[in-house]
Amino acid sequence: MASMSMSLHAVNHRLTNIPVKQLPSIASCLATSLSNCGELLSAPQNQKSKSESENAVQVHKLMTRLASLLQDKSPEGRWTAVVLVKAVVEAGQWEVLRGCEPFVRGLIGILAKPDPNSTKKMSIVALTRIFHLTYQYPTLVREITTPSLPSFITAALNLISVKPSSEPIRKLKPHTPFLEIVLNALGELIARHPTIFRPFSSQIHSILQVIIGSTSPTFPQTVLDSAERLFISLHHCAPKNTSGEEWRSACQMIIASIHGTADYVLRAIVEQWESLDPALRQASKPQNYSREVGDDGLDTLGLAGWHGLDSGVNRIVVLLQMLSTCLTTATASMVTIPIGSILDLASRLTAVVVPSNGRDVQANPQISRTEREHLFAELPRIHISCMKLLLSLVEALETGAVPLAQTILEQTLWVYRAEKFSQEVRVSAYDLIHALLTRMGPSLTKPGLSSLADMIRTSCHDLLPPAHEHSASAKASSDLKAKAKFNQTTVNADSFLNPGLKQARQSNALPFSGLQRAASGLLAAVLIHAPTEYLSPSLRAEIDRTIILTSNKHAMLASVSNPVPAVQGRGVNASIMPFLARSFPAEMEVEGLIRPRMPVLMNTPGISGFINTEEEEDEEEKEEEEDVPVTVAYTAPEHTGFLQPSSTPILHSDLMDTDVSDKPAAAQNKRSLVEDHKPLPPIRSSTEEAETDVQSKRPRVDSDITAVSSQPSLDRASPSTFTGTAAVSVPSPLTTVTSTPPPRVATVNAPSTGTVGGPLSSSAVAQTTPADAGEDDSDDDLPALNIDPDTEDEAEEEEDETMEG
Template identity: 55%
Template sequence: MAYMLMSLRAVNHRLTNLPVRELPAIAASLAASIAECGELLSAPQSQKAGKTDSDHAVQVHKLVTRISSLLQDRTCEGRWAAVVLVKALVEAGQWEILRGSEPLVRGLMGILNKSDPASTKIMSVITLTRIFHLTYQYPTLVREITTPSLPGFVTSTLNLISAKPSSEPTRRLKSNTPYLEVVLRAYSELIARHPTTFRPFSAQMHSILQAIVGSTPRSHSRAVIDVSEQLFIALHHCAPKNTGGEEWKNACRMTIVSIHETANHVLRAVVEQWESVDPSLRQQLDHSIDYASEVGSHGTNALGLARWRGLDLGVDRLLVLLRMLSTFLKSATSSTVSIPVGSILDLTARLMSVTVPSDAGGVHQANPEISRTEREHLFTELPRIHAACMKLLHTLVKMLDTAALPVSQTILEQILWVFRAEKFNKKVRTAVYGIVHVLVKLIGPSMNKKTVSSLSDVIRICCSDILPQDVENSAKELPDAKSKSKTNSNAVNADFFLNPNLKQGRQTSASIKFPKLSRAASSLLPVILTYIPTEHLAPPIRAEIDRTIIITSDKDAMYASVLNPSPAVKGRGANISILPFLARSYPTEMDVEALIRPRMPVLTNSTGVGHYVDVEDDELEEVAVEATPASPVSTGFLRPSTTPNLQDLVASGGPNKATITTTLNKRNHLEEPGIQSALPSTITEASAGGIQIKKARFESTVSTTPAGSSYVKPEPATSTTSIQTSSVKEDTPMLDNNVSIVIEQSSSASHAATANPPPEDEDSDDEMPTLNIEPDTDEEDEE
């Protein structure tokens, strides 16, 4: 706060002491300082202000008073500096400044009616628009400031860009006015929030917009035409209550009819095979064309646009109307509207059915009443028209999203029809890549092999547009042994031998790429690899895609290729992945490292299925068992345990032996319930330190023998320091009719007191009882 207070004092000091003529030079610096004091300016004034708060309020009041006086200054420099400072002040102070901004608004409105420079008036329009925008969230301020001031603002700005004759209800646009773009942008921002205030001026604004959109000479910039189209569409907000949607629909339909009327004259050089599916549209279109006169319209169209003459102006009018139709789809509406999808597709079908003929001959029937010069001129303009149609379809699919699924295949067929005939044009290729990008995301997973094959030409040319030009030239300029001998020595350019740099500079200039085309092509390949089923892509096409992304080192496309590999096909070799090229191109990327070596949790071979195992405790347990001395007396007993891992059974070695007899069957898993109950448990031995649980050990001998085969008991250990303490031998019944397990286990504990095994007596207490793996049922007890 202290720093802000010092900044505010500095601003007030310079505004008060410096001459007014020097203020424009430091206006930007003063505005930046005011913007930094936003927390101080927007702080609410407390009712019981202390000494510090009182100083703050004094400085703020002093600043507002000084700026208000500058708005009424006699010099243009003072008023210009005041307009700049007012905008910075209201943006930094928010509600605290806006609630007392009525004198500032009146001062700014007065500047619009004075003979100030254009820069001052433009800044005043921008500042007033910003004030009206900031007060919108405060209904009280809208009622007190915006509503009383907005009608005067609209009237003053309309006078800046147009003149209203007393005898006519409409306005005439002024030529070469510098305020046109800023005034139209102010209207576009405010008309949706204050439609009732703009309603009395809608007719005057409509006449101005008709003159801008329908201007035949290219007297306005592209930015002015774009904002005029947006404002023309936004006029439906001014319609009476609950009629905005119908007004939008009527304006959209009139735009479509105007495009058809313009196309009647532009496409007169060919005999069209198209016929509208809408009977009402066929009645509205006027097909009476005077072929003897120059191409052009004789009167205003459905939108009230002025007439035009010449094919160039007709194509420009067609492009403007197509862009306006796209703006209709992108603009926000005041109520729910119904989009005429059928009429739009009918329009694009007409315009895209006429394509540039190939060298072998065109498919269009030429109109004999039109000269060949006009027909060839039309063919040169067709790619521009088709590119605009594709942008319209792109907007339609993007706005409808999944609702465009029923018409997606129709749109795809239309653009592929044009692409085959006009793929030589860069604008057409760029537009095709954009619309295919959206369609593949929408219907790619459901594409069949035939539909994917129709995109092969698009994918090939897309790859060539991405590759550097020198790579393409090197592939095209490979020497041919047959043609080399027939080369005419007179056709060789001798300047290339005298000046080698000439050829190098020519190649460099030819290798310049169009950025929009390259971006559209580069963004298409990852989408194709991700959304189109990889089994439908032909191997040559997939190889071309992989080659292209390897040469260009496109990271996104490489990821898409690695994550969507080609499926294995019978009769072909192993599938090849471009993962090594991805790792080589981006060795320091974290996501590449995660893809190559994922840091997954360590998977251990646990002794229990479905249980967590502490690896450190398990290792300490094994070390303790090995370090424990052998006990002469065994006090262990068998306990149930889970099934050990098969790999542990194969890899383990030692004196313990286990033989698992199985037959080949898909259900030979160790997780079977019967096998889990059949496997032996761990043996508990007493040691000096306490009771140690020693896990069962098995030999690495795993044999697969037929079920029910005999088992030969191995010979007893020859060591005199260890004897067999437990023996389990039993032929288990068939598990799942295919598995038979025979297990013999002997502990490694040794007894120093006994040297010979005990006699095999049924009543002997020294021998461990045989483990019964049969189910413990009542029938077994009876037996």
């Protein structure tokens, strides 16, 4: 805040001490300093402290100085004041706006003074900015904008026109320098203050009629665009709830005016088009074919008459542009677009094309050949504007244009085939087809996409320079040297003195940037939206070749992301990803496409390390409540403490003789990962153990007993004699984990019984345990085994047997 105070103090010092004649040279520097003091200018002036009081004094001093400069007698002082007032208003916002009424009066007064044009233009810009900033504050609108805006409109219209006292219309001043800036200012304000502009609507309309109705290139294109936008914005001034009807009425009048002008312009041929609207069929006027083409009366819009074919074509082009502006300009309320009338107009204008060698049009015998050929030369201009109108319609309707897409596509291809010699026609056709493909591309059939093959090939040729450029120049030089021996009079000496003359001439004939942009966008749209399986292999190869040679990143990404699907009878197409990686190695899109960093998504529960503890606890409770039978093949009670079996147990050679139970196996545990803090992990089957080894981050190999005998028969196994030995089911598949080293196998001597593998004796277990316990590096420390020969229960049973014996 201290630095801002110092800057504001410096600005006041320079405004006060520097002569007024020298202020324009430092006006930009002062405006920049004031823009940096926005926090100080927009702060409320409470004057509670000494510093705030000093800042308030500096701000008041600045405002007083600017107000005096606006009333200064020298134009230099007024010009400096206009520049600084705009900077202060933008920096101070509401705190400055609430006291800017003297500034507004001073700026409006400058418009009536004989100041330089730059000062008046800056005043119009500053006033427009002030009215915009006050729009969000209803109190300021009531206090400043509403009383001052009518005076501003009158002063601005007086700069570009003259109003007779007895007429409600205005006459445009010729060659006025304020025309464009006044039209832009009025167009910016009319939508926010329509009721204030309503008394001036007829005056503005009379000025716009002169600008739009000019058939000769009197006004630049920027002025025409501003006039068209302001003409469409006049519907805001309509009475309440009638702005939509006013907008639709304006569109219908524009369409009727185009049809009326086309009746004269297209009289050299016999049209095959017939409108569906009976009003248009009856509106045709009789013409005098002996006179020059033209219309003497006023048309539907009130535009003045015109004479000459060039003037008529200019009138159609301007009206088509204004109709496009209707579709792209924001409206005050919901409107109804006359889609049928627009398509009817486009059908009429695109039905007449430049005749080719194999096709001719029906000529009007009453019109001379010169006028007909002149019409053919002007037709591309009309068709370019017509395709731009259809493009605006498609963009305005968005997905609602899908029912119209096929009709528009056929009209565009009809014009393109006849007039593709014009680069402007190709640009308009490429843009329109691009917009259509984004909406109807996936629904294209094979014949529909084949109809675009010629356009796609032409777009490829537009992106590439002539392939015969260097070879043709070399061949021409050799031909000239050979012919020079026979006919010296036909040799162009300049070609020998300047061999690069022809190459320079060819380079000047290369397509301009707009054509390359449109062709590149069309190729990308074909690759993204069109069914690629319907593209012929040669056409797809030409597209890929073109985008590689031109280093078109967007199209190359589209080609890689949309490869040719596998089609029966067609070979696999090679990808252009190496060319994409070589051309754009540092682009993030290419990096993400070639080396994606997204982790692999797996549906296995618990693989990410998150385990549902509630489900785990519920399952543990269920396991404790259930009584585990003796014949369970995969699990054993946790209190036994027996070693875990190996993932790949070794069975005896006569395993097939084992009596296998038909009971289903017990359900596996939901948990796939064993927690390290569990002292006694549950015994799992071989299949479950293999799955756990695959899912775990660090393989763990059980170095304990890995040879387990088969399941004992039911007559030998009983709860009283069960010693915790894990039984292995015979028909279960053996799962071998290749990622882990093979487990160590301990040799166990099976008891000499009638079954294949009874329970292991305690002596055998005791022999294998000490050797393996020292080599176990697993985190799951196995508990020590009880090597007592018999348990208490077994000892009691043996004593009973001895007593009975």
